[in-house]
Amino acid sequence: MRRKPTTIILLGSLMLLFSGRIFAQSVFGLNFLGEHRFRGSARSVALGYSALALPDTNNAITMNTASLADLTSVTFSLYEVLGMSSVGYGEKKVDQNRFQLPSALLAVPLRKGLVLGLGYRTRFSGRGDFAFRRSVTDSPALWEVYKLHSSLFSVPFSLSGKVGDWLKLGGELQIDRGGIKDEVAVLIPREDYRTVYSFRNRRFSATSWAGFLQLQVHPRVSLGIGYDGQVEYSVEERIDYDYVALDSTASWDFTLPAAFSAGIAVNILSRWYISSTFWMRDAPYPSGYKQFEGILSDERLLAFGIERQAEAEGGFFSRVPLRLGYYENRWHLQFPAGEQVISRFFTLGSGYPMPGGPGSLDFVCEFGKIGSVDRNRVDETVFRFGLSLSVSEKWSRRKVVTH
Amino acid sequence: MLCALFIAAGTGCSSDQEAPFSAIFQEDGAYPPKAGETIRYVDSLRSVSMVSVPVGLGQSTLLKLGGFQGIRFESVLLQFDFDSLQNYQGKTVDSIFVDLPVYSVQHLSEADFRLQVKLNELLEDFDETDTLTVVPSFSSLPIPCPGGEEATEINFEHNLIYIDPAEMQDSLDAGVSPWTYGLVISWAEEPDSLGIIEFRAHDYGSDPTVLKIKFTDDTEATFPAVKDYTISSYQGGGTACVGGVATRVYFEFDLDGVDEEAIVHYSALVLHADQGEGMGSTQGESNLGLSSLFTYYLYTPDASDTLVPGFLEGTGVARESFNPGYAEGGSVRLKIPLRGFTLDVLAGLRKNTGLVLQSDLENVRVQKAAFYDKSAPEELRPYVEIIYSMPASYTGER
Numbered sequence: 001m002r003r004k005p006t007t008i009i010l011l012g013s014l015m016l017l018f019s020g021r022i023f024a025q026s027v028f029g030l031n032f033l034g035e036h037r038f039r040g041s042a043r044s045v046a047l048g049y050s051a052l053a054l055p056d057t058n059n060a061i062t063m064n065t066a067s068l069a070d071l072t073s074v075t076f077s078l079y080e081v082l083g084m085s086s087v088g089y090g091e092k093k094v095d096q097n098r099f100q101l102p103s104a105l106l107a108v109p110l111r112k113g114l115v116l117g118l119g120y121r122t123r124f125s126g127r128g129d130f131a132f133r134r135s136v137t138d139s140p141a142l143w144e145v146y147k148l149h150s151s152l153f154s155v156p157f158s159l160s161g162k163v164g165d166w167l168k169l170g171g172e173l174q175i176d177r178g179g180i181k182d183e184v185a186v187l188i189p190r191e192d193y194r195t196v197y198s199f200r201n202r203r204f205s206a207t208s209w210a211g212f213l214q215l216q217v218h219p220r221v222s223l224g225i226g227y228d229g230q231v232e233y234s235v236e237e238r239i240d241y242d243y244v245a246l247d248s249t250a251s252w253d254f255t256l257p258a259a260f261s262a263g264i265a266v267n268i269l270s271r272w273y274i275s276s277t278f279w280m281r282d283a284p285y286p287s288g289y290k291q292f293e294g295i296l297s298d299e300r301l302l303a304f305g306i307e308r309q310a311e312a313e314g315g316f317f318s319r320v321p322l323r324l325g326y327y328e329n330r331w332h333l334q335f336p337a338g339e340q341v342i343s344r345f346f347t348l349g350s351g352y353p354m355p356g357g358p359g360s361l362d363f364v365c366e367f368g369k370i371g372s373v374d375r376n377r378v379d380e381t382v383f384r385f386g387l388s389l390s391v392s393e394k395w396s397r398r399k400v401v402t403h
Numbered sequence: 404m405l406c407a408l409f410i411a412a413g414t415g416c417s418s419d420q421e422a423p424f425s426a427i428f429q430e431d432g433a434y435p436p437k438a439g440e441t442i443r444y445v446d447s448l449r450s451v452s453m454v455s456v457p458v459g460l461g462q463s464t465l466l467k468l469g470g471f472q473g474i475r476f477e478s479v480l481l482q483f484d485f486d487s488l489q490n491y492q493g494k495t496v497d498s499i500f501v502d503l504p505v506y507s508v509q510h511l512s513e514a515d516f517r518l519q520v521k522l523n524e525l526l527e528d529f530d531e532t533d534t535l536t537v538v539p540s541f542s543s544l545p546i547p548c549p550g551g552e553e554a555t556e557i558n559f560e561h562n563l564i565y566i567d568p569a570e571m572q573d574s575l576d577a578g579v580s581p582w583t584y585g586l587v588i589s590w591a592e593e594p595d596s597l598g599i600i601e602f603r604a605h606d607y608g609s610d611p612t613v614l615k616i617k618f619t620d621d622t623e624a625t626f627p628a629v630k631d632y633t634i635s636s637y638q639g640g641g642t643a644c645v646g647g648v649a650t651r652v653y654f655e656f657d658l659d660g661v662d663e664e665a666i667v668h669y670s671a672l673v674l675h676a677d678q679g680e681g682m683g684s685t686q687g688e689s690n691l692g693l694s695s696l697f698t699y700y701l702y703t704p705d706a707s708d709t710l711v712p713g714f715l716e717g718t719g720v721a722r723e724s725f726n727p728g729y730a731e732g733g734s735v736r737l738k739i740p741l742r743g744f745t746l747d748v749l750a751g752l753r754k755n756t757g758l759v760l761q762s763d764l765e766n767v768r769v770q771k772a773a774f775y776d777k778s779a780p781e782e783l784r785p786y787v788e789i790i791y792s793m794p795a796s797y798t799g800e801r
Contacts, residue, residue: 027425027428130425184795185438188668193790194669200797378427378428
């Protein structure tokens with residue numbers, strides 16, 4: 001059955017449409033910069049973010065920019081996540097659902113083995129929206145309303161190339177931008193009562209570098225290494241009140257230390273691969289976050305995955321890939337002080353060749369938990385559904401998925 | 404299928420309130436933004452005083468004689484058109500009287516209201532557009548009645564004020580107009596009971612006050628009033644805002660107790676109106692369909708010195724209506740929002756020259772709103788109320 005490209009465009013549009021309804025990320029994202037978003041497509045996530053060393057011939061969004069060197073046609077990829085969670089505190093639970101901004105990347109082969117990339121990627125995101133009812137003697141009841149919206153993102157310009165059949169290299173120039181906005185309002189829901197607002201806007205801007213390589217050390221073994229250079233953000237803060245005389249501005253630098261990653265992938269059977277990745281970044285100094293002084297720690301990710309790649313022929317289940325993964329992410333954050341926030345997730349995913357043209361539609365389901373009531377007073381049981389869309393030239397011919 | 408899943412997830416899943424678990428992050432200090440404390444501040448006012456402003460109502464539809472709630476309608480000026488008087492030269496006056504077209508008589512005490520009035524000749528011209536708070540100069544000798552009496556009683560049934568025919572006969576014989584500047588009808592004595600007699604002014608449009616002469620040959624001549632004017636005054640006490648006379652109330656207060664970083668949600672001048680002392684409309688005005696609501700206008704004067712013209716004008720703060728009077732009495736609380744006034748004063752953008760309350764119709768109607776003052780029981784005293792919040796803190800400190 002052949003489908004028109006409009007189907008793909010419709011799916012892509014729907015993903016973008018829902019991205020406009022971004023809601024909170026993990027509740028722990030209420031603190032600091034927000035929740036850290038690791039790079040990668042639905043395939044990477046389905047392998048528990050262990051895919052640093054795995055080649056990818058089909059997707060422009062990868063964990064390893066060097067992998068783009070395998071692309072032979074112009075490829076556009078989009079990744080979107082919908083999450084649902086149940087937040088526990090004490091013996092109580094509340095339900096939350098959330099979206100995040102999609103990642104998008106366009107890869108353009110300049111010649112065989114040399115690929116240029118350009119895109120958008122969220123580094124940190126967080127959102128909160130909550131209110132408390134208060135009372136004042138002889139006055140109507142009031143609401144204290146708090147809103148947080150943080151989004152730090154990168155616009156990467158990448159160049160990836162092949163050196164022989166065994167080494168791929170990738171470099172990125174990243175334009176890092178974003179902002180964190182806190183809004184506090186005191187609302188008295190009566191006629192003639194003004195709502196008192198104040199806003200704190202922090203604007204982040206920086207330029208950073210990243211470098212990657214993927215090494216085929218054996219026909220069945222590949223290695224991946226990544227270095228995401230430190231990001232020296234310039235932060236411009238502005239606090240605005242309804243009473244202009246109280247407004248203030250400030251500026252300072254915030255350095256996000258470099259991140260290192262290393263991974264391995266092994267072809268254990270003809271279609272079966274196992275992979276693992278370790279990623280870490282030193283604790284940043286919490287400039288502008290006095291409350292975290294002395295209690296931020298290094299962040300680590302340890303991931304494992306197994307993939308059974310698709311076959312070109314056979315039954316339905318033979319023609320789709322199967323992916324399983326597990327990862328453990330130790331956040332920078334301690335909450336409360338001395339108690340590390342750790343998330344652990346199991347992942348499961350698959351994919352399907354893009355109808356009507358080369359590319360693929362991959363999905364992933366993540367199930368796990370962030371934090372612990374015992375240690376962190378709050379935990380979050382999370383289910384996430386992610387969808388990757390990857391389309392390439394040429395539409396008239398279906399490309400065989402080789403991963 | 405995936406589309407359906409996304410649509411279902413996007414529209415069907417709802418999130419619970421975040422506040423319960425977010426509070427934990429706030430309490431711990433990990434999420435430091437905190438709203439500032441909200442405070443209710445009450446200023447009991449430095450002073451409340453009354454200021455009289457000369458106002459006249461020369462172009463009313465109804466003329467009034469009588470009094471109520473301290474408002475006195477003591478005199479009515481009348482000027483007649485005697486241009487046609489020469490047509491009656493040579494005739495003998497049999498009788499002459501002023502015919503008041505009584506529109507209503509309002510009995511404000513248990514006894515029927517009746518009023519003893521006298522007539523005097525005006526010695527000075529007047530204009531309806533003038534601001535007259537007292538009667539222009541007039542002859543000290545009343546114009547006598549036919550029997551020589553000086554006073555005539557008027558009420559709903561008796562609305563004719565007879566004049567001694569000799570007063571007119573001399574002018575008629577001499578071929579000159581009598582009472583060139585007109586007549587003034589005024590109280591002959593303090594009335595025994597409270598009430599108001601209202602009669603049509605020439606601005607009513609028909610059937611005005613006339614002066615009639617009956618001649619001995621059974622003919623008669625009618626001379627309509629071409630100018631008329633009710634002279635009114637307020638002689639009551641208390642804290643009252645009276646239109647038409649006019650009396651304004653001046654409130655002075657300090658806001659020293661308000662924190663200099665306060666951000667105001669709401670501020671109001673709070674007054675308690677004594678409805679047993681107010682007057683929204685007379686019976687005649689009600690019959691004409693005029694509202695009995697008192698429309699007030701609150702402004703902050705350009706100057707705080709009550710003797711300079713800048714005090715009488717300023718920046719408007721509020722305009723609203725309420726019912727100022729009930730026969731049964733009672734009180735009503737007015738919370739007059741001060742909106743931008745307090746914001747500007749606290750921000751130093753405006754000098755605090757206080758607030759002045761006046762009738763918004765003070766050049767149009769006589770109305771009265773009475774308020775409890777600072778000597779009233781505590782729950783009825785006037786005050787300024789401000790509800791404000793301190794600035795939010797982003798460092799976790801209130």
